[in-house]
Amino acid sequence: MIRWTKRPAAGLAAGLAGLALIAAVGIAAPLVWGEDAGRLTGAAREGMSAAHLLGTDALGRDVLARTLVATRLTLAxxxxxxxxxxxxxxxxxxxxxxxxxxxxxxxxxxxxxxxxxxxxxxxxxxxxxxxxxxxxxxxxxxxxxxxxxxxxxxxxxxxxxxxxxxxxxxxxxxxxxxxxxxxxxxxxxxxxxxxxxxxxxxxxxxxxxxxxxxxxxxxxxxxxxxxxxxxxxxxxxxxxxxxxxxxxxxxxxxxxxxxxxxxxxxxxxxxARAARRAAAPEPAPRAPAPGVPADALLVVDDLRVALPDGVELVAGVSFAVRRGEIVGVVGESGSGKSLTAMAVAKLLPEQVHATAAALRLADLDLTAPAAPARLATEIGVVYQDPATSFNPGLRMGGQITEALRRHRRVGRADARRRAVRALTSVRVTSPEHRLAQHPHELSGGLRQRAMIASAVLTEPRLLIADEPTTALDVTVQAEVLALLREINERDGTAMLFISHDIGVIAALCHRVLVMYAGRIVEELAVGDLRRGRTRHPYTRALLAATPRLTGPAGEPPATVPGRPPEPGARPAGCAFAARCPRVLPHCADEAPPQVPSDGGGWAACHALRPEPAESAR
Structure with a gap:
């Protein structure tokens, strides 16, 4: 609802006072001047005088009285x-x-x-x-x-x-x-x-x-x-x-x-606060789904997200998230990271649709219409921009506790106590006071902490963090990452962490999925990522483009040449072929196989196949 400020602007005060006066005239005029307004006299068309301030009309009626009496009907x-x-x-x-x-x-x-x-x-x-x-x-x-x-x-x-x-x-x-x-x-x-x-x-x-x-x-x-x-x-x-x-x-x-x-x-x-301060292509053949771990919480098998015209934005993604595991998804903008996450949360835009051979969270089938109460309480979402994560017209308390009160049937007072505990756990200062504030009254870091508290308040099984640190400065970014790690270790909450920053992924996650042009091109343990044991040329290019404190002074990080293909112009084979330094003649025409690695992951690349690669350029 709208909440009016205590000190309206001078224009509002003048306007309200003026209209109130006119409305009062409209109510009283027929009673006070009604007789004068209708009295016929012989003084027709007289000019303005002390007796008739605005003169008289053709029938000798007082013009001022008639103007005042006409106020009621005009306003009504x-x-x-x-x-x-x-x-x-x-x-x-x-x-x-x-x-x-x-x-x-x-x-x-x-x-x-x-x-x-x-x-x-x-x-x-x-x-x-x-x-x-x-x-x-x-x-x-x-x-x-x-x-x-x-x-x-x-x-x-x-x-x-x-x-x-x-x-x-x-x-x-x-x-x-x-x-x-x-x-x-x-x-x-x-x-x-x-x-x-x-x-x-x-x-x-x-x-x-x-x-x-x-x-x-x-x-x-x-x-x-x-x-x-x-x-x-x-x-x-x-x-x-x-x-x-x-x-x-x-x-x-x-x-x-x-x-x-x-x-x-x-x-x-x-x-109002500012004023107060001033005053004061063809789809590639489906890759075989990797073996689903016995302790898998989230299972995604052959997920495809497409536009109404059939163009696929996400083309056959398969992965699993274990209980208590943080899985990072990294890639350039437009690689399909957020669409994959929003398909899991069933928050895709209306103009796109998703299909999957399997998409489930524990016993919850996400391909079927699910009960809103289960979706709202078993999946938590932390968005990229804390400035748009909350409704700017509502106070924080009602927004943070809404899911808890609506779907867990928790009373207002109990929900507020839980919200205070949740805000305290993510180190928000003066949590009781914050609940009474509007989102704009909090800094970006506090808003993001409040969003995390809201997301975990219902104790979800899976937390989806869609680039939650991109809009924050480096210091606050580190604090938010530490909070997510603490929640994971303390509550055992599984997380799907989306980022374009491979350094952030390496600092937080247990396992990494590298996406390019709507497909997963490599899966590896975070330990292999930190040690540089990556196999796919695209992953290596991302690592090389990451700024480092060590190295020759003044040397800029490497760049990945070229641009990802548009969704409607992706080749049937490897979409990275046009930018790849190890490209083979058949890369653009044949879908690359998933080549296993020693660390339990895999990379989809023709150049990694064990057979000789004499045909390489």
Whole structure:
């Protein structure tokens, strides 16, 4: 939910005070000046005077009194039209993002078509169909403004829906409606509030315009637009008759803008704190799956992740993670590391799909629809960027304890005590205070520690860490790695650790999987990695490109020439062939075999086969 700051901006205070005064006038005016507004006199079209500050109209009625009395109907119609526009637009925009991909695409195109027509033209069309009158004008303006809300909501929801905290909510099995109300709408409230203020001002102007041309409020009722219409007839003899409603429309619109900007600033906890501080190809043949260890916790066999057009991003990955083991997955960006991990966690983007001969966590079959409670409590996820791991609009306490309370049915007080213990275990200072803070109030290192505490709070069997140290400085990075090692040793939690840094992998993991172009090209023990006993040319190239403190001064690390192939252009054989210094003539056409090594691992490389390699270039 939105939490307002205690000291709103000056613009918000001025806007609220001004609109409150206008609203009070709208409530009281018919009671106080209603008789004067309707009294017919013989003083027709009199100019401004002490008796009539804005003069009189063609029937001798006091213009000021009529302007004040018209306030109630004008504000009521404007509020109703704004409510219709916001409800229809936000409802359509959010419905698009909780629906399936096909409905979403159709909905987005429909919104684009609606937005392409000016709001005034749509309002005129609707008003012409429904006929003249205040009710028709309200519906017309409300419908005309709704596409703006729909487009803004859909665009903002698209950006928020891809964040880590929304993916975590999906992992926990949070229903789409709750994701909408808890994670999407609160994080897009700021621009929607601004649009609401703009809509209020625009609706006021549009309704007044429809009344001005005779399609809005009909006699004997009148609003500011109708008064402006009659006032322009005598603008040269009595300008006050048009000046009154014109000033009322302008002032109310400006005050609405002040309120919208002020609410937006106050609703955003990050800006509010800053303000307070300022004031203060063809798939390769499937490789035989390695023997599954008896103590395997996670088993992945022939995992394939593909786009809707069939292009494979991950092509036939097989491995296992033992209980209490840390398995590192290393490779360049785009090698398929994160997609492999997210396929295990069932958090793949909607546009890709995964298949596997086997994908299970202990007795939990991950290829079948799994109970959200088991997924949310048996698999923990630590994301790459701590700044997007938490919902910025919610306090830390509710987010850290959400899975525990929802799926373990733990009470609020008990969940909070457990969260304090978990934060203490990962060495977060003042844990009780941190639970009451927003994510932006924590440093990057503290946010990442809090994410680790949240991930292990349900005592998961498997912890997936997707490049959890990339966004941190070196000192904090070492602390986070030490925490993960401590959790593994203390609780026996198995981990799948994703990184592009082979040095980090060597420092933390027990076993290493080297990925390139969507496939595992080598598996080896971390001891062999540290001693440089790697066999695949790609792994050796990664090691050579790792910066070292030892060696000749000023000598830069080696680089891996070339670039990985695009997923749709990978060769049927070895994808590393074009960059490999040991390439053989048949490397690009034949899938490399898995050649076992003495340390119990293997490497997929033609050059490692025991037969002579006279054909090498």
């Amino acid at each position: 119609l404007t509020l109703l039209a704004t409510l219709i526009a916001g409800t229809l637009g936000i409802g359509l925009g959010t419905a698009v993002w909780v629906s399936g991909p096909r409905i979403r695409e159709i909905g987005l195109r429909l919104i684009d078509v609606m937005v392409s027509y000016p709001a005034v033209i749509l309002a005129l069309v609707v008003a012409a169909v429904l006929g003249a009158g205040g009710g028709a004008a309200v519906v017309a303006i409300g419908v005309a403004w709704s596409p703006s809300f729909a487009r803004l909501t859909a665009n903002l929801a698209a950006s928020v829906a891809g964040r880590d905290h929304v993916a975590t909510a999906r992992l926990m099995g949070v229903p789409p409606l709750r994701i909408l109300t808890r994670h999407l709408l609160p994080n897009i409230a700021e621009p929607l509030l601004v649009l609401l203020s703009v809509c209020f001002a625009g609706t006021l102007t549009a309704l007044s315009g429809l009344s001005f041309i005779g399609l809005g409020v009909q006699p004997p009722s009148y609003d500011w637009g109708a008064l402006l219409d009659t006032g322009l007839d005598a603008v040269y003899t009595n300008p006050g008759e048009a000046l009154g409603p014109a000033l009322a429309i302008t002032l109310t619109g400006v005050l609405a803008g002040f309120v919208g900007d002020g609410l937006a600033a106050s609703a955003d906890p990050r800006r």
